[in-house]
Amino acid sequence: MNPFELSAKKPEALIMNWRQLTPLPYDKNTVDPYTRTRVILMNGTEFEAVWYSHQFSLHAGDNELLRQLALLRRLEQQQQKLVAALKPADETILEHTIGYEQLAVDLTAMLAQREDNPYVKQALDFALLEDFDHLYRYADLMEFDDRQHAEALVGRYTEIMPGRPTIAHHRHPYDSIKFHIQNRMASPMTQLCVGIITAAEQQTMNYYMNVAGFYPTAWGRKLYREIGMVEEQHVSQYGSLMDTDQTWLEGLLNHQYAECYLYWSAMETESDPRLKGIWAQLFDQEVSHLHMAAELLETYEGREAAQVIPDGAFPEPLRLTSNIAYVRSILGSTVCDTALREDWTNVRDLNPNADFFKYQGIVNADVNDVESHAIIEKTIARDGADYRFETAPNPVPALRSHTGDNAEIGRTQGAER
Numbered sequence: 338m339n340p341f342e343l344s345a346k347k348p349e350a351l352i353m354n355w356r357q358l359t360p361l362p363y364d365k366n367t368v369d370p371y372t373r374t375r376v377i378l379m380n381g382t383e384f385e386a387v388w389y390s391h392q393f394s395l396h397a398g399d400n401e402l403l404r405q406l407a408l409l410r411r412l413e414q415q416q417q418k419l420v421a422a423l424k425p426a427d428e429t430i431l432e433h434t435i436g437y438e439q440l441a442v443d444l445t446a447m448l449a450q451r452e453d454n455p456y457v458k459q460a461l462d463f464a465l466l467e468d469f470d471h472l473y474r475y476a477d478l479m480e481f482d483d484r485q486h487a488e489a490l491v492g493r494y495t496e497i498m499p500g501r502p503t504i505a506h507h508r509h510p511y512d513s514i515k516f517h518i519q520n521r522m523a524s525p526m527t528q529l530c531v532g533i534i535t536a537a538e539q540q541t542m543n544y545y546m547n548v549a550g551f552y553p554t555a556w557g558r559k560l561y562r563e564i565g566m567v568e569e570q571h572v573s574q575y576g577s578l579m580d581t582d583q584t585w586l587e588g589l590l591n592h593q594y595a596e597c598y599l600y601w602s603a604m605e606t607e608s609d610p611r612l613k614g615i616w617a618q619l620f621d622q623e624v625s626h627l628h629m630a631a632e633l634l635e636t637y638e639g640r641e642a643a644q645v646i647p648d649g650a651f652p653e654p655l656r657l658t659s660n661i662a663y664v665r666s667i668l669g670s671t672v673c674d675t676a677l678r679e680d681w682t683n684v685r686d687l688n689p690n691a692d693f694f695k696y697q698g699i700v701n702a703d704v705n706d707v708e709s710h711a712i713i714e715k716t717i718a719r720d721g722a723d724y725r726f727e728t729a730p731n732p733v734p735a736l737r738s739h740t741g742d743n744a745e746i747g748r749t750q751g752a753e754r
Contacts (some may be wrong), residue, residue, distance in 0.1 A: 381540030470500035669732035
C-alpha cells in the first residue's frame with residue numbers, strides 16, 4: 338500500500354456535519370481491549386497532528402500558507418472529535434486509564450520488536466518497563482477504590498504486576514534527553530516508530546495532566562499527578578529522538594504519512610466491523626491530507642514528496658497484540674536500569690554523586706509520601722495482598738512478594754540483591 342499513489346478528494350469534500358461527527362460509541366462491557374486501545378492511539382495521533390500544525394503556524398510568516406494549515410488543521414480536528422466520541426460516557430476515568438497503559442505497554446513492546454535501530458530500541462525497552470509498572474499501580478488503585486479487577490479490561494492479554502517501580506522513575510530532567518535520529522539515514526520504520534511513540538506518550542501525559550484534578554479520591558489525584566510527571570520524562574525522551582534537521586514542511590509531510598499508516602493499520606487489524614468502517618473512512622480522508630502536505634512542500638520548497646519519503650510503500654500493519662513473553666524478558670534483564678544523559682545504565686554503576694540520586698533525595702525524601710508506593714501498601718493493608726494478574730511468578734525475585742511493595746529496586750545501589 339502506497340498512499341501517494343491513491344487518488345485524493347478535494348479538502349472541501351472532507352468537511353463533515355455534526356451528525357457525521359457523532360458516531361455510536363463502543364460498548365465498554367463487550368469491546369475488545371485492542372479496539373479500545375486503537376481508539377486511544379488514533380485520538381493521540383490526531384492530537385499530535387493538530388499540536389504540530391499550531392506550532393508550525395507560529396513559525397510561518399506567509400498568510401496563504403497559514404490558511405492552508407488552518408484548513409488542514411480543521412479537518413484534523415474533525416477527525417479527532419469523531420474518534421474521541423467513540424469512547425462511551427459510562428467509561429470511567431480510571432477504566433479509560435487502564436486502556437491508556439495497556440496501549441503504552443503493547444504498543445511500545447510491538448514497536449521495540451520491529452525496530453532495527455539499536456539505540457531507538459533501547460529507548461523503547463527502557464520506557465516499556467515504566468509504563469508496565471504504571472499499569473500495575475493504576476490497577477491497584479482500581480482494586481482499592483472500586484473493587485474492580487483490571488484483568489477483565491485488558492482481556493488477560495497484558496500482565497498486571499510490578500515492573501521497574503514507579504518511585505525509581507523520577508530522574509533529573511537532564512537525563513531525559515537523547516541523541517536525535519537523522520531521517521535521511523534512518524529506516525522508514527524507525528521514522529514511523531519515533532513519531533508514533535512520541536504522539537502516544539504525549540497524549541498520555543496530557544490526559545493525566547487534565548484528569549488528575551477530576552479524580553474523586555485524594556490518593557487517586559496524587560497517583561495521577563506522580564505518574565503524569567513520569568510521562569513528561571517519556572515525552573522528553575522520545576521527542577528528543579526526532580530529527581531536528583527536517584524543515585517544518587518535511588515534518589508536516591511525515592506527520593501525515595504516519596497518520597495514514599496508523600489508520601491503514603487500524604483498518605487492516607480491527608476486529609469490530611463497524612469500527613473497521615470508521616477507520617477506512619478516516620484513512621481515505623487522511624490520504625487527502627497527505628496529498629495536501631505534499632503540494633505545500635512542492636509550492637513552498639520546490640521539492641517533491643519522494644525527496645523526503647523515497648519509498649512511500651507502508652511496512653506491514655502495526656498490530657496491537659499480547660506481548661507477555663517479550664515484556665517478561667525485558668523486565669528480567671533491565672529492571673535496574675536508569676537513564677544517564679544520552680545513555681542508560683544499571684543504577685549500581687552510577688556515581689554516588691549522580692544527578693539521579695540528588696533528584697531522588699529531593700522528590701522522594703519520604704517514601705511514604707510517594708503515592709505509587711502508598712497505594713500498594715494501602716491495598717495490602719486492607720486486603721492482605723496486592724492485586725495482580727500474572728501468568729507465572731515475576732521474573733525478578735525481588736518483585737515477587739504480594740505483601741510488601743519494593744521501593745528500592747532500580748533506585749538504590751545493590752537493591753536487586
